[in-house]
Ligand SMILES: Nc1nc2c(ncn2[C@@H]2O[C@H](COP(=O)(O)OP(=O)(O)OP(=O)(O)O)[C@@H](O)[C@H]2O)c(=O)[nH]1
């Protein structure tokens with residue numbers, strides 16, 4: 001499989017590169033692994049395991065019936081957004097039984113994208129609560145599945161009970177440009193809420209455990 005190439009020079013050649021850790025989170029099957037895979041300029045690390053008959057009782061496949069695997073630990077990818085800004089993306093597992101991973105994955109993360117599927121918005125509440133309660137800045141990316149009803153940002157804000165300062169973007173995580181715009185929105189959100197992108201070596205405002 002061919003992965004997206006960096007739009008910029010090799011970050012290892014550049015002295016003043018800022019590395020930022022971001023989380024890609026959300027409920028089961030919303031498209032976290034797909035987003036990391038779509039934008040990553042390196043072969044992404046994935047920890048997919050097959051969904052088994054035993055899990056059928058707890059894994060609600062409504063809307064994602066074609067899904068055959070699930071993330072059991074994390075996804076990892078990298079994208080160079082500018083010659084001075086490299087994002088390290090950590091996708092979380094989506095199923096409740098792997099929630100213990102979120103605590104570890106959150107350490108050192110500057111911010112998060114909560115991906116939501118409007119057919120199953122309930123599944124996004126836990127992720128929104130998680131970041132709100134820990135003070136980790138986040139935005140919401142609505143992954144527009146082909147058969148999902150279209151809602152505008154205000155409707156989604158009300159449905160998820162999001163405050164006005166939380167940015168929302170409709171996207172298709174299978175499309176690199178669309179997924180990249182989500183990450184740019186998160187960086188812009190961090191620049192207004194945290195103040196600026198971090199200098200090298202200080203990307204640890206969040207040590208929540
Ligand atoms: N139609 C459509 N299918 C999508 C889209 N995004 C992802 N899919 C499919 O939906 C399923 C979910 O994708 P994943 O990326 O594995 O979701 P995930 O959030 O990582 O799932 P877990 O790790 O199991 O929680 C896969 O079968 C994808 O091929 C989309 O935008 N539209």
Ligand SMILES: [Mg+2]
Nearest residue numbers: 032033070071
């Ligand atoms: Mg996944």
